[in-house]
Amino acid sequence: MAEPAIEKKNNVQAKPILKWAGGKTQMLGDLLPKVPASYGRYIEPFIGGGAMFFALNPKDAVIADSNPELINMYNQVADHVDEVISYLQKYENTQEMFYRVRALEWQDLPAAEAAARTIYLNKTCFNGLYRVNRKGQFNVPFGKYKSPNFCDVEALHAASEILKKANIVCGDYLFVLKEYARPGDFVFLDPPYLPISEYADFKRYTKEQFYEEDHVELAKEVARLQEMGCHVILTNSNHPLVHELYKPFHIEVIQTKRYISCSGNSRKGEDVIVTAFPKRKTIKLVPEPLPEQVLKYPATRFMGSKSKMLSEIWSVASQFQFETVVDLFSGSGIVGYMFKTQGKTVVSNDYMAMSATFAKAMIENNKTTLTAEEAEKLLVPQKESDHFVADTFSGLYYTDDENDLIDTLRMNIASIKDPYKHAIAMTALIRACTKKRPRGIFTYTGERYNDGRKDLKKSLEQQFLEAVQAVNKAVFDNGKANKAKHGDAIELKAGEPDLVYIDPPYYSPLSDNEYVRRYHFVEGLARDWKGVEIQQNTLTKKFKSYPTPFSTRKGAADAFDLLFKKFKDSILIVSYSSNSLPTQDEMVTLMAKYKEHVEVIPIDYKYSFGNQNNAKTHRNSVQEYLFVGY
Incomplete structure (x- = not known):
């Protein structure tokens, strides 16, 4: 169940530590009132920037993603935040350093340094995007921001306190849900959005694509979770296929902003919030033979x-x-x-x-x-x-x-x-x-x-x-x-x-x-x-x-x-x-x-x-x- 107050460190409110294309910070005002008053474990298998996770500060949580670089970053901030900070303090907001750091392979670095690299590139690249070439190499250009705060020491410590309480898992969402979801849990799903487009590549901090058949599979999983007795909230774009897939559940359309496009005219959009809460049981007294x-x-x-x-x-x-x-x-x-x-x-x-x-x-x-x-x-x-x-x-x-x-x-x-x-x-x-x-x-x-x-x-x-x-x-x-x-x-x-x-x-x-x-x-x-x-x-x-x-x-x-x-x-x-x-x-x-x-x-x-x-x-x-x- 969510704790009443958001974790703070030195009077700093914990918040996402990455910029996130498609992040849910702007939607929290619509999402938080829909969170069940009580629940078991909080589960978020598409963690991304974790806006919902940090806002709720759950005492028992599983956060996950299939991207090992992202999961390494969260694990290191949870367990070795001071080492991550020490690496971040060595970086500078220059084009020369950005491309030198970008050229490094994160797998070849010490885990804490790899985490610092992830945060640094995220805060200094264009719009906080994540894009890789066919070789899996990060290739988003330098963002040219005047003073990006890529080493917010107090914010990192505040985030670390919350992350320490979570089980941080690297894995596909189907594996995570089947392994960890139990009746009474609250599952928040923020998958790559429809339609399948360049935006969908950026939506999830991963090099993997999420196709229409994956959305069909995800809708089946939502139905399974509801039948099991989980509380589920899902976000997606206001797309015809989303309405078709989730018509058995409650769907609300809300106005949102996009931060990917360079054109201001194309930054407006509509998202949907799908809620699938446990069905009310009708308990029947039908005695059965016992072992x-x-x-x-x-x-x-x-x-x-x-x-x-x-x-x-x-x-x-x-x-x-x-x-x-x-x-x-x-x-x-x-x-x-x-x-x-x-x-x-x-x-x-x-x-x-x-x-x-x-x-x-x-x-x-x-x-x-x-x-x-x-x-x-x-x-x-x-x-x-x-x-x-x-x-x-x-x-x-x-x-x-x-x-x-x-x-x-x-x-x-x-x-x-x-x-x-x-x-x-x-x-x-x-x-x-x-x-x-x-x-x-x-x-x-x-x-x-x-x-x-x-x-x-x-x-x-x-x-x-x-x-x-x-x-x-x-x-x-x-x-x-x-x-x-x-x-x-x-x-x-x-x-x-x-x-x-x-x-x-x-x-x-x-x-x-x-x-x-x-x-x-x-x-x-x-x-x-x-x-x-x-x-x-x-x-x-x-x-x-x-x-x-x-x-x-x-x-x-x-x-x-x-x-x-x-x-x-x-x-x-x-x-x-x-x-x-x-x-x-x-x-x-x-x-x-x-x-x-x-x-x-x-x-x-x-x-x-x-x-x-x-x-x-x-x-x-x-x-x-x-x-x-x-």
């Missing part, structure tokens, strides 16, 4: 898990083109895992240590497993126990023998050096403790909700070994460098992901969303109770819940606003419930501040168990919303 690998993720009764909504979430997400995903509040980890099975690069984050552990074991981990022999060894005391669980939670959740086994496991797991084996073992211990607990939660003590189900009859040892096997089966390699993060969603550093899935704690005045209160024991296992203070006065020996903005209506609204702003350049998919606040309309309003299109997809959903005080069965049936911003 069988998804079924290998160990089932969980984790509060708010979206395991029953995976098909719907994928149905919505699959209607966009994306490669990188952030699962911002991963919870059970199943959604991030689903995206992994679809071949996406996944960053899974949660403020709960246990959730981050799940993601480490089965999302970030692509290959490592824990053998049965290694798992069984963990059940045997390797050193003297600290008896922490046995002493702290005696008589609360498990038998004395089970507490002793938990202590043995946690101490042995702490000694595992391999981070993925450690995560697998800890995930298995958490899973075993949860499955041995009626309703899988720790808000009460004793056996109050023991319904005699099979899981409760299995030994903790058996539950642990079975959990290791289940986690091992979920490990697979999708060929991507996935990551598990443990931290605050608002502070997460995840680059600029293509898509962000947000499933935060739901705020409702009728229920609480305290995950720590429900899972404090297994969360404590994941953290080994480090950094938390157990509230000894409580019956359940819980520790204080983590601070979260989602515990109040205003806090939730403010948090959503911050998250939507943080990821405004990403596709947003947000899960939220009809019985939660902010309301549907409020959520749409918040998201619409940062996204051009917002759609709400309702999904009928039934929670597996009530989480409200005095919950009634009918209260568990709600509508789950997917808010989609793009």
Whole structure:
């Protein structure tokens, strides 16, 4: 996305560093209002003088041209501006020096000197043109200007600061667009103009010609970019073929001046600005079968898990083109895992240590497993126990023998050096403790909700070994460098992901969303109770819940606003419930501040168990919303 202010150095506004026949400085007043308010990467494959690029000062850009001399100049100004300046300071505005420098082959010079030669010739030759003979030698005559400023030190430094942030590529425009353009990017196209003429040779700083068939190919590329979801602006002359090629898009004719012709009468002209912005999607909810690998993720009764909504979430997400995903509040980890099975690069984050552990074991981990022999060894005391669980939670959740086994496991797991084996073992211990607990939660003590189900009859040892096997089966390699993060969603550093899935704690005045209160024991296992203070006065020996903005209506609204702003350049998919606040309309309003299109997809959903005080069965049936911003 464009930054609000143009980069300055010593109070000098950055601007094009070359004179440019057909440059867009004079058209900026018409072009800039058409630039999308937000976008991903800025891409300009016919960079020329770069008037639009310097005016926008994008934080993430790809600028390119097929002319290696031009690209060398930009690279050298970006990386070695002081060397370029030192060479420029040796030049003089004389006809003798001009022709002596013009006779040099730029490929034979040091890169910085070649860049200085390019700038010098451009500023001192006739009208800043670029023309070569059949041998590829520059042959534009001396311009006879009184005092051309070919060594503007402050301007070069200001330009260097902007160029340093860009990826500068030498390549054909088709290669550049296919290699770098992604949904949501802004592409500015300023190709050699029609009609094919001498002017077209000068239009692009290159010795290559751009024929009518190239314009036909370019129009097809614009259609492809729009279909992909890019924002495209293209300039050309007001020529019949331009109108024919771009009739599916919006075309505006504007008056311009030409600076090529010696005749003042022929300097007036008409240009067109073509805009091709992404078409508004109509998102359809058509659930699709998921890869069988998804079924290998160990089932969980984790509060708010979206395991029953995976098909719907994928149905919505699959209607966009994306490669990188952030699962911002991963919870059970199943959604991030689903995206992994679809071949996406996944960053899974949660403020709960246990959730981050799940993601480490089965999302970030692509290959490592824990053998049965290694798992069984963990059940045997390797050193003297600290008896922490046995002493702290005696008589609360498990038998004395089970507490002793938990202590043995946690101490042995702490000694595992391999981070993925450690995560697998800890995930298995958490899973075993949860499955041995009626309703899988720790808000009460004793056996109050023991319904005699099979899981409760299995030994903790058996539950642990079975959990290791289940986690091992979920490990697979999708060929991507996935990551598990443990931290605050608002502070997460995840680059600029293509898509962000947000499933935060739901705020409702009728229920609480305290995950720590429900899972404090297994969360404590994941953290080994480090950094938390157990509230000894409580019956359940819980520790204080983590601070979260989602515990109040205003806090939730403010948090959503911050998250939507943080990821405004990403596709947003947000899960939220009809019985939660902010309301549907409020959520749409918040998201619409940062996204051009917002759609709400309702999904009928039934929670597996009530989480409200005095919950009634009918209260568990709600509508789950997917808010989609793009």
